[in-house]
Amino acid sequence: MSSLHETAYPRLNAEITERELLTLFTPTPAEIAFVSERYRQAPTRAMLLILLKLLQRLGNFIPATEIPAPIIEHVCNHLGVRPILKRAVVKYEQSGSKWLHQKFLRTYVDIRQFEVTDHEWMDGIALQAAHTKQELSDIINVMIEELAHHRFELPSFAFLLRVATRMRKTYNDQVYKRLAGELSEEQRFRIDELLSHRGARTRWDRLKREPKQPGVREIASFLQHIQDLTMLGEGLPAGDFLSVPKRTQLVTEARALDISEMLELKPAKRYSLTVLLIQAQLQKAMDDIAEIFVKAVRNMHHVAEDRLREYRLQHAEQTERLISQFRDVLTALQNEAPDKERLALIEQVLDGDPEPWIIRCDEHMAYAGNNYYPFILQPYRAKRALLFQCLDVLALKSSSQDESLLRALQWMRQFRSSHREYVLVNADELDIASLDWISEKWQRLIVGKEQPSGADKIIHRKYFELCVFSQIMQELKSGDVYVEHSDQYDDYRVHLISWEECRKEIMNYGKLVDLPMDSEKFVDKLRDDLSEIARQVDERFPDNEHVDFSESGLIIRRTERQQPPPNLEVIDQAITEHMEPASILDILTETEQWLDLHSIFGPLSGFESKIDDPRKRFISTLFCYGCNLGPTQTARSLKGLSRKQVAWLNLRHVTEERLEKALVKVINSYNRFALPRYWGTGKSVSADGTKWNVYEQNLLSEYHIRYGGYGGIGYYHVSDMYIALFSHFIPCGVYEAVHILDGLIKNESDVQPDTVHGDTQAQSAPVFGLAYLLGINLMPRIRNIKELTFFRPDKQEQYPHINGLFRGNIDWELIELHYPDMLRVAISIKAGKITPSMILRRLGTYSRKNKLYFAFRELGRVIRTQFLLKYINDVELRRTIHAATNKSEEFNNFTKWLFFGGDGIIAENIRHEQRKVIKYNHLVANMVILNNVQWMSRKLKDMQSKGYPVDEDVLKGLSPYRFSHINRYGDYTLDLNKKGAPIDYKIDFRRH
Numbered sequence: 001m002s003s004l005h006e007t008a009y010p011r012l013n014a015e016i017t018e019r020e021l022l023t024l025f026t027p028t029p030a031e032i033a034f035v036s037e038r039y040r041q042a043p044t045r046a047m048l049l050i051l052l053k054l055l056q057r058l059g060n061f062i063p064a065t066e067i068p069a070p071i072i073e074h075v076c077n078h079l080g081v082r083p084i085l086k087r088a089v090v091k092y093e094q095s096g097s098k099w100l101h102q103k104f105l106r107t108y109v110d111i112r113q114f115e116v117t118d119h120e121w122m123d124g125i126a127l128q129a130a131h132t133k134q135e136l137s138d139i140i141n142v143m144i145e146e147l148a149h150h151r152f153e154l155p156s157f158a159f160l161l162r163v164a165t166r167m168r169k170t171y172n173d174q175v176y177k178r179l180a181g182e183l184s185e186e187q188r189f190r191i192d193e194l195l196s197h198r199g200a201r202t203r204w205d206r207l208k209r210e211p212k213q214p215g216v217r218e219i220a221s222f223l224q225h226i227q228d229l230t231m232l233g234e235g236l237p238a239g240d241f242l243s244v245p246k247r248t249q250l251v252t253e254a255r256a257l258d259i260s261e262m263l264e265l266k267p268a269k270r271y272s273l274t275v276l277l278i279q280a281q282l283q284k285a286m287d288d289i290a291e292i293f294v295k296a297v298r299n300m301h302h303v304a305e306d307r308l309r310e311y312r313l314q315h316a317e318q319t320e321r322l323i324s325q326f327r328d329v330l331t332a333l334q335n336e337a338p339d340k341e342r343l344a345l346i347e348q349v350l351d352g353d354p355e356p357w358i359i360r361c362d363e364h365m366a367y368a369g370n371n372y373y374p375f376i377l378q379p380y381r382a383k384r385a386l387l388f389q390c391l392d393v394l395a396l397k398s399s400s401q402d403e404s405l406l407r408a409l410q411w412m413r414q415f416r417s418s419h420r421e422y423v424l425v426n427a428d429e430l431d432i433a434s435l436d437w438i439s440e441k442w443q444r445l446i447v448g449k450e451q452p453s454g455a456d457k458i459i460h461r462k463y464f465e466l467c468v469f470s471q472i473m474q475e476l477k478s479g480d481v482y483v484e485h486s487d488q489y490d491d492y493r494v495h496l497i498s499w500e501e502c503r504k505e506i507m508n509y510g511k512l513v514d515l516p517m518d519s520e521k522f523v524d525k526l527r528d529d530l531s532e533i534a535r536q537v538d539e540r541f542p543d544n545e546h547v548d549f550s551e552s553g554l555i556i557r558r559t560e561r562q563q564p565p566p567n568l569e570v571i572d573q574a575i576t577e578h579m580e581p582a583s584i585l586d587i588l589t590e591t592e593q594w595l596d597l598h599s600i601f602g603p604l605s606g607f608e609s610k611i612d613d614p615r616k617r618f619i620s621t622l623f624c625y626g627c628n629l630g631p632t633q634t635a636r637s638l639k640g641l642s643r644k645q646v647a648w649l650n651l652r653h654v655t656e657e658r659l660e661k662a663l664v665k666v667i668n669s670y671n672r673f674a675l676p677r678y679w680g681t682g683k684s685v686s687a688d689g690t691k692w693n694v695y696e697q698n699l700l701s702e703y704h705i706r707y708g709g710y711g712g713i714g715y716y717h718v719s720d721m722y723i724a725l726f727s728h729f730i731p732c733g734v735y736e737a738v739h740i741l742d743g744l745i746k747n748e749s750d751v752q753p754d755t756v757h758g759d760t761q762a763q764s765a766p767v768f769g770l771a772y773l774l775g776i777n778l779m780p781r782i783r784n785i786k787e788l789t790f791f792r793p794d795k796q797e798q799y800p801h802i803n804g805l806f807r808g809n810i811d812w813e814l815i816e817l818h819y820p821d822m823l824r825v826a827i828s829i830k831a832g833k834i835t836p837s838m839i840l841r842r843l844g845t846y847s848r849k850n851k852l853y854f855a856f857r858e859l860g861r862v863i864r865t866q867f868l869l870k871y872i873n874d875v876e877l878r879r880t881i882h883a884a885t886n887k888s889e890e891f892n893n894f895t896k897w898l899f900f901g902g903d904g905i906i907a908e909n910i911r912h913e914q915r916k917v918i919k920y921n922h923l924v925a926n927m928v929i930l931n932n933v934q935w936m937s938r939k940l941k942d943m944q945s946k947g948y949p950v951d952e953d954v955l956k957g958l959s960p961y962r963f964s965h966i967n968r969y970g971d972y973t974l975d976l977n978k979k980g981a982p983i984d985y986k987i988d989f990r991r992h
Contacts, residue, residue, distance in 0.1 A: 003599055004157050006137040008144050010058040012068060017986060021074045025053045032079070034108060042081040047092060050075045052105050059111075059147075059154040061102055064093040106153065114147070114155045119163075122147075122155075126167035134249040139164040175242065175250075176268035179275055182237035190232060191274045195262055204259040207232075207281055210910055211288050219292065219386055226289065226393050229282045236275050248657075251280040253604045255912075256651050286394065286486040290476060293390040296383050297473040300466075304375035311375075322360060325349070362445075371441045376466055387469050388416055395484035396472070399491055400849045404435055405475060408468050415461055425457045432457050437848060442467040479842030480849045492842055495834040502824045509827050513775035519819040523812050526862050530793040530810075533866050534802070537873045541801040547872045549804060553786040559875050565953040572958060574948070575939050579965040584898070584928075585623055585638075585972045590980040591927040592619055595669055597662045601653045611649070616976060617641070621649045625917050626924030627968075628901035637972045656912070659919040660748075663725075666926045667749040670723050674988040675937050678955040680720025684755035684779075684880075687740045688888035689713040690896070691732070693905040694914065712906075714918050717743030718891045719751055720884055722960050723929055727922040729915045737767050738844050741836035744776055745829060755779060757884040763788065765860030766843040766853065770836060772863045773826040781885050782871055791865045811858050818855030825852070894961045895925045900968045932960040937987040944989060955989060 004011060013020070027049045035048045047064070050072060055061060067089070076083045092098060106113060114122075122143065129142035140160050147154055183191075194203050207229075211222045239247065254262075254273035262270055311318065332345040350357055362374035391409065398406055411430045415423055425432055432438070432447060445463040475481040476489055483489040497505075510517040516525060541547070546557045592598065598618035611617055624634035624646050631643040670676060693711045715736060717726040726743030730736070740758050747753075756771070758780040771778040782788075792806035799806075828834050847853040870877055896904065899921050908914045936958070944950040 005596065006599055007140045007157075009140065009157050009160070010154070012058070016068055016070050021070060024057050025050075025071050025074055026078055027053065027075060038104070042079070043084055043088065044097075046072075046076050046079055046081055046084060048101055048105065049079070051101060052108070055105055055109060055111075055153075060156075061153075064089050064098070111151045111153050114152050118152070122163055123167055126163050127171055129164075130168045130171035132243040132245045134168070134246065136161065136164045136168065139168060173268075175246070176266075176272040178241070179237055179239055179272040180268040183271055183275070184235070187236060188271065191271055194232065194274065195259055195270070202259050204262065207277065208255060210284075211292065212909070219389060222285075222288070223389055223393060226282070226285045229278065229285055230393075233278045233282050236278060239276060239279070242276075247276060247280075249604075250276050252655055256604055283485055283487050286483055287488045289390050289393055290483050290486060290489040293387060293394070294473050294476060296386060296390075297469050300376050300379045300383060301372075301470070303379045304372040307375040307378075308372035318360065322357075325357060371444075373441055373445055373463070373466070377462060380462065380466055384465070388413075391472070394486075396481050397484055397491070399480055399482055399493065402480075402849055405437060405468070405471055405481065408435060409472065412465055412468055418461065420461060422458050423461045425459050427456050432459060437471050438467055474845065475847075475849075477841070478845040478847035478850060478853065480847050488838075488841070492834060492838055495838070496824055496828045497831055497833055499824070501831075502820075502827055505827050505831070506823060509823070509830065512830075513773070513826075515773070515775075517823070519816045522819055523816045526815070526859075527793050527810075527812065530862055530866055531797065533869045534793060534797070534799060537869045538799040538802045540873060544873065546875050554805065554872070556785065556872060556878075559879065562879075564957050565951075567949040567951075568954050568957040571940075571943065571948065571950060571954050574943060575936055575958070576962065576964055578939055579932075579935055579962065581965050581967060583967045583972055584627060584924075585619070585974060586978075587928055587931045587966065588619055588623060588924065589974065589976065589978070591666075591931045592622075593976075593980065594983040595665055597665060600658050600661050600665070601649070604652060604655070611653075616974060617645065617649050619974060621646055621654065622920060622924060623972075625650060626898070626920035628899045628904065628906070628917070628921070630902055630907060633901060638974055650916070654916065656916055656919055659916065659923055660746075663919070663923055663926060664749045666923065666930055667723055667725060667751055669983070669985075670926070670930045670933060671721075671750045672985040673933050673937060675933055675940070675955065675958075676721040676723070676960075678952065678989075679722055679959075682719055682721050682751040683753050684720045684757065684884060685717045685725060685743065685753045686720075686757040686884040686888040687715065687717050687736075687743060688759055688885060688892065689715040689730070689736050690892035692729070692899075692918070693903075695905065695907070695909060712914065714892075714895070714921075715739050716888065716891060716895075716922070717747070717756070718888045719753065720887065721751065722887060722891070723751070723926060724891055724922055725749060725751060725753070727918050729911075729918040735764075735844055737764050738840045739837045740767060740778075741771055741774065741776060741840070745774070745836055757781065757881050757888075759885065760784065763864065764844055765858075765864055766856040767840060767860065768863040768867070769822070769856040769858075769860030770826070770840065770843070772859065773822055774829060774836070778863075779867060779871075779877070779881055781881050782868070785868065785872075788864075788868060789861075790868060791861045808861070810862055814855055814858050815862070818851060821852055822855055822859065890959065890961050891925070894929075894963070895921055897963055898924050898928065898968075928963070928966070929960045932962050934983055936960065936962075938981075938984070940989065941987050950989065 031049060031052060032045075035045050035052070039045050039048060050067060051061060051064075053075065054067065054071070069083075072089070073083045125143055125146045126139055129139045133139045133142065140157075143160055143164065144154065194207070206225070209222075209225060212218050242250075250273060254277040257265075257273070262273070265273070328349040329346055332342060332349055335342050335345060337345070347354075359374075359377060362377070396406060396409070408430060411425075438446065442463065446459050446467060447457060448460065472481060476483070479492055482491040506517050516522045546559060548555045548557070592615065598615045601614075601618055620634060620638055620641050623629065623638075624631055629637065631646040634646050635641055635643040671682065676682075690713070691711045692714050695710075711732060713730050713732055713734070713736065715728045715730055716724050718724045725747050728739055728742065730739060737758065740756060744753060744756060754775065755777040756779070758778070760781060760783045763780055763782070768778050789808045790805040791808040791810050793810065795809050825834075825839055829836055829839070842850070843853050843856050871881075906914055906917050908917055940950055940955070
């Protein structure tokens with residue numbers, strides 16, 4: 001059950017500060033005049049003004065006897081009258097004048113009392129909120145927002161809680177009844193049979209399986225699993241009426257329940273949860289197979305590229321071997337023996353098998369032509385059956401009118417069991433020459449020598465298969481081909497808002513991001529901005545001592561490192577020495593007591609009874625997964641808890657969404673301190689990833705070339721105030737820039753940045769284009785600026801000093817033509833229909849068909865050129881970006897230090913559990929950072945009062961990433977009765 005402090009319901013702080021009294025409870029001259037015109041007695045005027053300020057602050061009236069004394073004293077002192085005595089307040093509460101005064105004040109502030117007749121309207125608001133919200137606190141917040149919008153006095157919190165609880169149950173029952181009611185008797189029988197099998201591993205458990213590391217046996221088993229899922233899911237109600245958040249919540253609940261718990265549910269709910277889980281697992285399985293296919297083809301290309309590089313080192317020896325072998329063949333041909341004997345001699349020279357020598361010749365030709373494709377043949381042999389099996393279960397569709405690739409795939413399937421090296425292509429069935437996606441390098445390998453156009457052709461079967469598979473991989477990544485019933489590889493266009501909705505929202509969106517919504521005006525603004533920036537950089541270039549041209553291109557010289565303040569080391573060392581030693585568990589316990597984070601993690605369904613000792617159970621589970629001890633080791637280290645209790649809470653009470661809510665609460669608390677303001681403004685973040693080790697037996701695990709070893713990438717958005725705002729866990733092979741904008745869009749904390757710094761990967765032109773339309777300033781670190789192209793605003797524009805920078809021209813007509821389409825994407829993201837990563841997965845890969853890709857790329861070229869010009873022109877900008885990315889790297893090291901259990905390897909093999917582990921660790925890191933800031937603030941204020949040179953420069957040079965005082969190992973005692981110092985947000989460092 002939700003408590004008041006989990007919601008936006010207005011309440012008074014336990015301790016009211018002087019600043020709050022001045023800003024919130026000081027009557028204005030107009031308010032004093034209004035009250036004085038009607039009432040002349042000073043106590044009455046004072047009481048009215050007190051009630052008025054409380055009504056403005058809280059949205060309703062509280063009993064006069066509950067009004068804090070500091071508020072009464074402040075208002076009376078402001079009016080110049082004696083404070084109202086306690087007995088006078090009690091007498092007023094019991095008088096009839098109170099009701100008249102309340103009516104009088106409602107009229108003044110223009111609100112109306114909530115009546116019995118309004119209950120039905122309130123029920124409707126709560127019911128509508130329950131369509132997308134599951135947590136009672138979220139439903140109550142929607143109700144509060146609507147009450148404020150319609151100028152209602154807020155009812156009691158207990159009343160709102162009762163309405164939210166009742167209407168959530170009403171809507172959930174409607175969902176269960178509707179889904180279960182659409183099932184046929186046969187479908188109910190299939191579900192009952194699914195839940196009836198018991199044993200060591202039930203069919204219900206097998207339904208939740210995920211693929212392990214792709215292999216021949218594993219894929220065959222998983223494909224059989226998909227066939228079973230398809231049969232189970234055949235004809236099941238789609239549940240299209242469910243919102244994405246509601247469906248996600250119900251699927252999460254179903255996944256957490258075992259078979260005995262499912263059988264205890266009412267039939268309607270049991271059938272509904274089973275239907276939704278089957279559909280979710282089938283959707284995920286389609287994603288998995290598509291991912292396996294993409295990875296398999298991509299890895300073959302990587303192996304081939306590596307073999308080409310190796311061949312280049314060894315080509316001299318190979319050339320000699322091939323020439324020697326060719327000489328032996330020619331010698332055999334010159335033999336005067338009969339043809340049959342000569343043929344036998346040639347076969348003997350070739351060791352009886354010409355195939356390996358043909359492959360070696362192809363490899364050599366590849367080296368000569370700088371083409372690695374022939375090297376794919378060898379790894380392809382082991383992968384061919386797997387690739388065909390993957391495509392057997394994927395329902396591929398083209399996102400455009402061009403279906404030539406799918407027709408080629410269909411034609412190719414007829415030779416699936418063939419062993420012929422070359423096959424005849426009938427021009428009427430498939431015209432190879434018309435397939436524009438076959439590059440010249442592939443053409444040479446597939447068709448070989450020049451053959452008449454339009455005629456039947458003899459083609460190399462395996463090379464053609466490889467070309468088709470490679471193109472399918474490319475178009476799956478770009479969105480030119482999509483998978484039906486998938487999530488990550490579905491048709492993104494179906495998630496965009498309609499054109500009608502877009503037209504309704506477009507003007508409001510233009511005001512939000514401060515951009516013209518007219519295509520022509522937008523292009524004019526872009527061109528003018530680029531011309532102006534280029535002109536300014538050109539004028540300043542002769543005086544810019546940090547940038548120059550050389551024969552190799554643009555040179556940016558390193559700036560001198562700024563020296564730290566002379567007192568920084570002394571102050572920093574003093575803080576370190578005086579921070580009290582504590583175990584990691586003590587810090588988590590103290591921080592949790594400040595914020596009551598355990599209250600966020602109730603039962604998933606919202607209807608189960610609460611657990612005993614929720615705070616103890618939550619802290620133990622956070623310690624277990626956030627520090628990677630694992631349930632077994634945690635149970636050994638903490639007395640009074642079993643392994644099952646720790647694991648059970650994680651499974652039944654903790655979701656990614658709830659961990660994100662807890663993170664928001666920590667971030668908002670951190671933001672209330674004064675000290676972080678010296679480190680940054682909160683208006684920028686840096687995004688960076690770090691590799692986390694995982695076991696190989698799961699689909700996410702992939703070998704990372706740069707870091708070495710198997711693992712995934714923890715991707716974090718770290719504020720310039722050092723606190724991490726967002727985290728995500730992605731595979732190693734994924735382009736990190738795809739996720740760079742998600743953190744800002746999904747961020748719900750009080751820290752709202754509009755600028756994001758990234759690593760070199762963030763230089764993608766489509767990312768720049770989308771960020772600009774979302775109102776986000778993308779400012780990545782630049783390492784290979786010589787390789788980047790600057791685009792001039794106009795072909796005719798010339799620059800005396802920087803003309804050599806520009807090597808490209810902008811297609812302004814393309815941007816103008818597709819500006820409405822790009823706006824539709826941006827508005828859809830703001831509306832929550834799609835995420836930036838969902839669209840960037842498609843736009844981040846070259847597409848030959850998707851005009852939207854080309855439009856975003858062209859817009860991104862404009863914005864990136866503007867940024868690059870600023871980058872070379874402004875040394876302070878480069879310092880800022882460098883400092884921001886350093887904070888990300890420091891945070892990565894900090895999280896790794898806290899993840900000390902299990903040799904730093906994420907033991908979970910299920911992907912949503914892996915993502916939870918990353919967020920657990922993120923939460924632990926943020927809680928330690930918050931705790932450090934609290935104690936640093938106390939110590940710094942104490943040092944400042946004693947005359948230490950704690951000035952602004954010193955404060956800016958400090959960091960909350962401190963762990964020398966933390967004990968990670970040894971015995972742990974979870975003492976909930978130990979009372980630490982209360983959190984104190986009032987500490988500041990201004991000199992008085």
